[in-house]
Amino acid sequence: ELKVEQNPLFLSMQEGKNYTIYCNYSTTSDRLYWYRQDPGKSLESLFVLLSNGAVKQEGRLMASLDTKARLSTLHITAAVHDLSATYFCAVDMEYGNKLVFGAGTILRVKS
């Protein structure tokens, strides 16, 4: 059974600081996704990582995938309050037929 572990589960950051969220998974997969969820809302797609070594950046967020290590990271640069949300990684188990989500990381950026 695939397990997807995120850490930390809760992250309180000061504005302007950098931090990284980690997503480890237990079985082979070449596809990993990062999503953002605001309270009471559905998921917003952030990044789609489809191969080993994939790196994508959007604004203050950068995601990478190391399929050999079964690890993805979401790096936050110079955090701002608007980044406060819950971030999920999800691993694709069956080529688009099944996503297994991590527990989520609650990010709070303090002024």
Next chain:
Amino acid sequence: GAVVSQHPSWVICKSGTSVKIECRSLDFQATTMFWYRQFPKQSLMLMATSNEGSKATYEQGVEKDKFLINHASLTLSTLTVTSAHPEDSSFYICSARVPRRTDTQYFGPGTRLTVL
């Protein structure tokens, strides 16, 4: 971009009643849709995969007689929670996949179900 809608966005019902939630792909045809459940402060769990014109595939531990899924057209899948109980209260989110593309699921806005 691909848009997925859900209706209703929230519903409150009495215990023992049935509730139907609709998931529509608005600007594309979706041969495959997915239903997820998210309890408060928890992650999303896949409940079932809905394929147009065939029976849904349920994940282990999900009662298919309680959560009826119908995917009668290429743009509509429905989830009916039968004989709902308070423990069924949750946030239900559907997603849809563009045909011939397996790398992206488009998520609906979710339906919050509260069973009294």
